[in-house]
Structure formats: structure tokens, C-alpha cells
Amino acid sequence: MSDLVSQNLNMIFKTPKGETVHALKDLNFTLKRGELLTVLGPSGCGKTTLLNITAGFIRPTSGTITLNDKEIDGPGVERGMVFQQGALFEWLTVAENVNFGLRMKKKDPIETQKKVDEWLEIVGLKGFGNTPTYQLSGGMQQRVALARCLINDPDLILMDEPLGALDALTREKMQSLVLKIWKETGKTIILITHSVEEALLLGERLYVMAPRPGRIHKEYNLPFASMGLKQDLREIKKDKDFSAKREEILEMIWNMEEEIMGKEN
Amino acid sequence: MLTQIVTFLIFFAVIGCILYGRRLIKTEKVDAVFGNPERALGGTHWVIVGSSFLLLIWLYYSWDIAKGFYPKSANELCQVGKVNDSLLGLKYQFPIEEREFKSTSQIKKENKNLEKLSNEIKNSKEFNNEQKTILVSFIDKTNQLIPLLTNEDLLENETREKIDDITGKINLLTENFQKPDYPFETEQELNERLKAVNEEGGWGITKIDAGSGSIENTLEVPLVPATDRGLKFHAAAQELNLISEEFFKLRNHNPEFKNKIKEIKDEIKAYRNDLTESEEIASTYAKNIVKIARRIEFASIYPPNALDKMQNAIIKFDNAQLDAQGGLRLIDTFLFPAGTIIASGPSCSEQGSGRWLPKPSDTFNKFVLMSKPSVGYKDIPLLWIKMVDISTWIGFILPDWIADILPGEYPVHTKDGTVKQNLKGAVLKVVTGDFKLFKVPVPYGHIWDSFLRVFLGLVFGIIIGVPLGLFMGLNRFAKGFFDPLIELYRPVPPLAWAPLIISVLGIDNTGKVFLLFMVSLSIMIISARAGASGTQLSKIHAAHSLGASKKQILRYVIFPNSLPEILTGIRVAVGMCWGTLVAAEFLAGTTGIGFVENVAKKYFQYEVIWITIFIMGMLGLLFDVTLRKIIDKTIPWRGKG
Numbered sequence: 001m002s003d004l005v006s007q008n009l010n011m012i013f014k015t016p017k018g019e020t021v022h023a024l025k026d027l028n029f030t031l032k033r034g035e036l037l038t039v040l041g042p043s044g045c046g047k048t049t050l051l052n053i054t055a056g057f058i059r060p061t062s063g064t065i066t067l068n069d070k071e072i073d074g075p076g077v078e079r080g081m082v083f084q085q086g087a088l089f090e091w092l093t094v095a096e097n098v099n100f101g102l103r104m105k106k107k108d109p110i111e112t113q114k115k116v117d118e119w120l121e122i123v124g125l126k127g128f129g130n131t132p133t134y135q136l137s138g139g140m141q142q143r144v145a146l147a148r149c150l151i152n153d154p155d156l157i158l159m160d161e162p163l164g165a166l167d168a169l170t171r172e173k174m175q176s177l178v179l180k181i182w183k184e185t186g187k188t189i190i191l192i193t194h195s196v197e198e199a200l201l202l203g204e205r206l207y208v209m210a211p212r213p214g215r216i217h218k219e220y221n222l223p224f225a226s227m228g229l230k231q232d233l234r235e236i237k238k239d240k241d242f243s244a245k246r247e248e249i250l251e252m253i254w255n256m257e258e259e260i261m262g263k264e265n
Numbered sequence: 266m267l268t269q270i271v272t273f274l275i276f277f278a279v280i281g282c283i284l285y286g287r288r289l290i291k292t293e294k295v296d297a298v299f300g301n302p303e304r305a306l307g308g309t310h311w312v313i314v315g316s317s318f319l320l321l322i323w324l325y326y327s328w329d330i331a332k333g334f335y336p337k338s339a340n341e342l343c344q345v346g347k348v349n350d351s352l353l354g355l356k357y358q359f360p361i362e363e364r365e366f367k368s369t370s371q372i373k374k375e376n377k378n379l380e381k382l383s384n385e386i387k388n389s390k391e392f393n394n395e396q397k398t399i400l401v402s403f404i405d406k407t408n409q410l411i412p413l414l415t416n417e418d419l420l421e422n423e424t425r426e427k428i429d430d431i432t433g434k435i436n437l438l439t440e441n442f443q444k445p446d447y448p449f450e451t452e453q454e455l456n457e458r459l460k461a462v463n464e465e466g467g468w469g470i471t472k473i474d475a476g477s478g479s480i481e482n483t484l485e486v487p488l489v490p491a492t493d494r495g496l497k498f499h500a501a502a503q504e505l506n507l508i509s510e511e512f513f514k515l516r517n518h519n520p521e522f523k524n525k526i527k528e529i530k531d532e533i534k535a536y537r538n539d540l541t542e543s544e545e546i547a548s549t550y551a552k553n554i555v556k557i558a559r560r561i562e563f564a565s566i567y568p569p570n571a572l573d574k575m576q577n578a579i580i581k582f583d584n585a586q587l588d589a590q591g592g593l594r595l596i597d598t599f600l601f602p603a604g605t606i607i608a609s610g611p612s613c614s615e616q617g618s619g620r621w622l623p624k625p626s627d628t629f630n631k632f633v634l635m636s637k638p639s640v641g642y643k644d645i646p647l648l649w650i651k652m653v654d655i656s657t658w659i660g661f662i663l664p665d666w667i668a669d670i671l672p673g674e675y676p677v678h679t680k681d682g683t684v685k686q687n688l689k690g691a692v693l694k695v696v697t698g699d700f701k702l703f704k705v706p707v708p709y710g711h712i713w714d715s716f717l718r719v720f721l722g723l724v725f726g727i728i729i730g731v732p733l734g735l736f737m738g739l740n741r742f743a744k745g746f747f748d749p750l751i752e753l754y755r756p757v758p759p760l761a762w763a764p765l766i767i768s769v770l771g772i773d774n775t776g777k778v779f780l781l782f783m784v785s786l787s788i789m790i791i792s793a794r795a796g797a798s799g800t801q802l803s804k805i806h807a808a809h810s811l812g813a814s815k816k817q818i819l820r821y822v823i824f825p826n827s828l829p830e831i832l833t834g835i836r837v838a839v840g841m842c843w844g845t846l847v848a849a850e851f852l853a854g855t856t857g858i859g860f861v862e863n864v865a866k867k868y869f870q871y872e873v874i875w876i877t878i879f880i881m882g883m884l885g886l887l888f889d890v891t892l893r894k895i896i897d898k899t900i901p902w903r904g905k906g
Contacts, residue, residue, distance in 0.1 A: 057806055075809035087803035090902040091825040101811035104821070134902040145807075152811060 004031040004054070004156060004188065009063035011049050011214075022213035023049040027063070029207070029216065033155075036182050036189045036225055038203030040196060040249065042256050046214025047192045051158050054190065055081050067156060077101065080154035084161045086141040088133045094120070094144050095129035101152040119147040122184075123177065139170035143177070150181065159191040163198065171198075172233060178202060179228050196249050200224055200242060201233060208249060210256055218252065220245070268333030268626050272324060275317045282310035282317070320625075328615070329624040331600035332468055338596045339468040339606050339615075340491045344498035345593065346608030348586055351505035352579070355512060358565060359576040361583070368566045372411055375564075378557055379404050382550065391546050399536060400550055406529050407558045413522040414561070417568040421519050428515070428575060434508050435578035438501060439585050448500035462491045469627040486606055486613040497589060517567050529558055623872040631872040632879075641710065642861050642873070647880075648712040652704040660698015668693035712880060714856040718774060719842045719888075722781025726838060730786045731831055734793025735823065744794075755787040759845045763852055772853035777846060784845050785838040792834025796827025829903045832896045839888045847881060858884075 009027035012020055023046040031037055039047050052058045053065060056075040065072050067079065088097050095116050096103075102112045120126055123143040128136070133144060142162055149157060159178075163171045175198060182189055193199050199206050204225045210217035222245070224236050236242055289310075324330050331338050358367045386392065386400045413419060441447045450458070465487045490499040533551050540548050587594070597605055604617015614620075634640055638649035668689060676690045694700055737744045754762070763780055770776035800823050808822045850859025858877050865873035896903075 055806070055810055057809070075806070077810070077812040079810060081807060081810045083803045083807060085803065087801065087807040089804065089808075089822065089825070091828070091900070100808070100813075100821075104808075104811060104813040104817050132902060148807075148811065158810075 738797025
């Protein structure tokens, strides 16, 4: 019952020049509670638009999207969001960033503090509470963003290329963290990424989207996320099945890009 | 005393730092990478060299070194100036400092004038031939006056004797002047002079303990001769004045000349009387001819060799006085660069660089003097506190109509001339502040007034400008509505508004605060708007999905995110306000640092001008440093996000 259901979702933008861009066309999907969906696709395929509509920042041109049978018509606490650059409030400390949501709802400060400490420990930032955020590294900033989102206890977590700006090593650690949190909290997660490997590793389900108009091109159900909970991520990458899937999807996206280039020429 | 020490300190600082720097350069020669930041880090010694050099030049060009080491030199040079002043008239008669005799140049000049007049008359179409002949004959006659004066044979014996007499007096003065005990002062005269010297005080602004009174009347250079050498010159100057007076009373008028000039004057007078009103031009020409004749009459024109002896006497005296100056001339050349002490009429003054670049010690002393609340400037201290009763403010805040709306009438005086107070009257007293409560210290004075104006203008600008700017940054309607209004007045330089605003709102605080409010408002609006519209969308989205309301986003996200821009705006606004204020105070007003400088300018009080420049610089620096501290404290994340 606590599903994310999208019915005939359409999004059409008008550019200042008067051209129309069909960002999303007739999107239908259902995401069950506790599922981890990764979305992959070439640039301009409407991934971020989909996320923004789900978060409630923009309204679709037509169609409906519901969470727990309630139509999404604006931003809400039940849908937490993690941005690519963290979007932290640099004038606040780590702890103040994390408790921002609770503070806005005027929750009891002592209880809030307890929760903040818990979450900082989960994301591995214990003892950094009073550090100003501008002194943190990129990976640590994303951990803060994650904690800030999770402390609100949302039903659905939306991640917009959260690990895109990180170096390879930090990225791997963060991927494990995302999986760990997914397992421990059982939240529904939609994660948008540019990296095929990341999409395969983290996604229980994977949508490959195609551009112009933005649509779901292919859907996969993957075992790697469940494997990743028990196994080292690097081991999974060596898996033959994993490599085959990776090559398949890479070629798919490659062809789409070629097609766009051809259209433009 | 202090100046001497400072001079030596600066001198040694320059030399020491240069030596130290040379040594350092030698050791670092290996690392001669251009622009190596490590090398740019140090170099305090070069800073000391540079600033010390500037200070030394200042001390030197403002003659403070002379004042420190030879405090009496100005007084002595003043006496020398007196001699030069007295000698000037006599010297100009001869080719001593000029190229020719005064007589020669005078004759040349008048001949030229007469020729010019003659040509004008001959070529004029206004006159008939008859008139031309008459006027030209006047000119010829005037011209014939000159040979009567320059003919040695016509020089009268009486005149000759008088010239010899004057020459003798000059020679006697020279002889006496060279005697060591000239002017033969008695014990009593000496005591009286020293007393006068004491009363007059020293050179420059030395009386810093003056209890009260205005600082405008401080004496620049003491007049009464304080030294024996000075006295010599002083006495000689007095004698020379008498001699020169005697010479200029002397007229080289022989009987032939007297007759001739009387004849010319009479003829022209008769001619002019006969002219009708329509012949005004001829009358004017005739008048001009008489004028030239009179000039020739009163010019000291003598035969070429008649004054030779006198010229020699004057040269001899001049040499004697130059000798007597001795070391003073060295001081004058080297320690009074680009100027000297000049005596004219009843006073001696500094001329040249020392005037507009006043002595540092004078400036400092004047500053100390002005800082005293009892002295201040124009009866207002620079910065002091006064006790003000709280009731004044209560009276200011409470509106007076509170008393008016009370029932009843205000008290009316009775038959026996007394007034009985009632409730309405008592309330009126309260709302107008006419009562005593307790007093609190309140700062006042020129500096405080200027500061307060900037502060108030800025605060009003911030209070209104920041919310409006944020609103305009977030709301398209607000931007569209307010932007044109602001752009209507902002491009006009603030000072262009000043005359209008000052004449409408008054020369006191209201007008100036409003002007500064206008200046700071536009800056604050623009910076707050830039800050608000520059907020990253992802931050607003993040706050939204964390459950913040629109108000909370404004308060907790957009406002802190705009703080860097707002604070930078405040820093810019402070600078603009400060500059505008000083100029506005120049325009009109009765207090403030700009006002002080403007008044000082009118009276050529260079020390005060420098003091105000210094105060303004220091206040500006104080504002900026304070703001920088605040900025570093409040927005440490700036540039690091």
C-alpha cells in the first residue's frame, strides 16, 4: 500500500525560444516499499525531471504520481532528497545541518540532539558535530547530507547523483554506506546515477531511460544489491554476470548517444 | 627636544634598516627567484626605511628639524626679514637686484605711454586737426619734463646736500652695525626686551596648556628679537625705515621743472574747462596726459650719476648685514627648504613648504590643544561627553498632543501675577521634557556628530534596504515595482542631491542623515537582492524537502546565504557614506569633521586641515577594520563553500 505509483506521467517544457521539449512521456511504474531503484540514462533523458516531480518541486504536465495513495503536489517531509553537491547550509555546523528538519518542526531540542548523535554515528561522523561544514571533504559532506535527510524518517529517499562528485575510493565506501542504510532502515530509495557500475551494484531494480521523449527504455531486476550486503563490492564487480550486464547497458547507452548526435547532424 | 630625538631615531632607523637589508639580500642571493612569496613575507626593514624616509622628508620640509635644533632661528630670520623689508624700497632704486635704475625704467615706461597716447590721438577719427594739434602739444610738453629732472646741471644744491646726508646716515649705520655691541642696549632696555620675549612665547604652537580660548590666535613666528644677533637686525631695520622714509620724501624738483609742470597742468585744466559735454573723449585724453605728468612728478627720477654714492653705501650695508647673518644663512638654506621667514608689515610668517606642510610638532600640539574639551573647534570639542537628563528624550519621544487632548484648560496667570499649576499643565511638562529625572553621559562633539550621521544613515539604509532587497530578489513583482524607483535616483551622484536635500531638510542632522540614507539604501538593496537571487536552488529545495515553511526558508536559508553579499554591501556603503558625509558637511552645517576642515580652509589653518585629514583617515580605517572583523566572524564560510 505504501507504493510509489506513476500513471501516464508527462512533462513538457517550453524553452524561451518557443520550442517544446518532451522531457517525460507516458511514464508508468510502481515502486514497492523497501525497493532500491537506480535510474540510468544519457543526459537529457529526464532522470532529474522525474526526481524533481517525485520530490514535488515541479508539477507534471499531465498524469499523476502518488505515494501511499496520496498524490504528490508539493515538497514534503516524507520524501527526503540528497543532492549531488550535498547542498549543505555552510553557515551551520554539521550537527545543525543534520537537525535542520527537526528544528524547523520545533521538536524537543534534547531529543533532537540524541537523534543527531545517533545518525552521525551511523554515517561515520561521530565527533564532527561542531565542525563547520565548509571544512569537510566531499565524502563527509555527502554523509552529512544523508544524515540530514534520514533524520526526518522519510518514506522515500531521492538521490540525485549523490556520489557523482566523489573520487573512486570515497565513492566505493559511500556505496557500501548506502547499501547498509538501505538494509538497516528498509527505506524505499530512488538513486539517479551516471555510472553504469554504480547503477548495477546498488539497484535492486534498474531503469535505463532513453531521451527525446524521455521514457523507460529497459527494466532490469538485479541480484547484486542483495549480494553487496554480504559480500565485498569489489568481488561483485569481478562477477561474469555483472560484466556482461555492464557491457550490455553501456552499449545501449552508447547507441542512444549516437542516435542523438545523428539527429542533431 | 622630542623632535631632535625623533629626527635622530628616524635617521638611525633608515641607516640601520638599509644595512640590515643589504646583509639579508646577500644571504638570500642563492634564492633569487623572482616573486618568491617567502621573500615577500619579510622585509619589515624596507617598510621602516620607506616610512622613515617619508617622515624625515616631512620633518624637513615642514621645518621641524630647524625648530628642534635651532629654535631661535625663526625669530632671527624674522629680524633679517625686517631688514630686507626696510631695505627693499631703497634697493629697488638701483641696479642691485634689478637690471636697471628705477629712474631709467620709469622714464622708459612713461615715454612709451606718451607715445602710445600720441599715436592714438593722431589716428583717431573723433578729433579734428585743431584738437589733435592741441593734445599732441600737451604730450610734447609733458615729454619735455623728463630732461629737466635728469639734467645734472639743474640739480639743486639743497637736493645734493640732502642726498649726501642720507648717504652719510647709511654709512654710519653700516659702521655701527659692524660693532659688536650695536645697538648699544642699556640694562633696562635689555630686561624689558627679554620680558617681552617671554610673554610672546616661542616659535610655532607651543602653548598647549592654554586653559581656554580659541586656537585661531596662536602666533606663528615671534616678532620681538630674542637674541643679540636678532636685536642688531631689528634695530638696523628700524633705522633703515627712517632713512628710507627720508629718501622718499625727497623730491628732485628744480624751479624750471616746477614752473613747467604748473604750466602744463594749468593749460590742460583750462582746455578741459572749455570743452563741451560732447567732447568727453578729448577731455579723457587730456586727463590721462595730466596723470602721466603727475607720475613723472612723484617718481624719484634723478640725474644718472647723482645717487652713485648712495648706491655704494647701500651695497656696503647689504654686504655687512649678509656677513652678520653668518650661520643663519646656512640654516635658512638647508633647514628652511623651499621657503623662508618673511616679514611684512607688523608680522612675520612662514612662507613656502612649511606653510602648507605644517611642522609635525605644531600639528601634534594643535591636535592636543583641540582635543581638550574646553578648547575644541568653534566652541565645540572634537569628542567629549556631556550629562544629559533622560527627560529630554522622554519629551522627544512622547507626542505633545497627549496634553492637548486632556480635558480642562492650561493654567492662566492670575491677577497677582502668579501661575497656579493644574493637571493639564503638569502633563504638558512631562511630554515636553520639562522636568528632572537623572542624568546620563552622552558623547558629543565634531567627531561624534560625523560618526552618528554615518551610523544613522547606514542603520536606516540597512533596516529598509535589506528586507526590500531580499524581497526584490525573490519576488518578480517587487523587482519590477521597486527597481525603476531606485534606478531613478541611484545613478545621480549623491552629492548632486545634497544641495536640494540640505535646503529642504535643513543643514543639521536631518538633511545629512537622509542623504546618507539614500546612499546606503540603494547599495543595501542591490547587495541584498544579489544575495537573495544568488541562492542555489538546491539549497532551497533541500530546505523544502526537510519540511521548512516559506518563512523559515527565508529566515534560515536565504538570509544567511545572502549575508556575505549584505556585509560586503555594508562595507561599500560605509565608504560611500563617509565620503559623501564629509562633502555634505563642507556644503553646510555647524558641526562635524568636514565642517572643521572647511572652516580651517577659509582661515588657512593648515595644521587643522591636516588634523582633520588624519582624523578622517583614522575613522575610515576604524570603520573598515571593524567591519572586516565582523565579516570574518559572521561569515567564515565565505569563499570556502
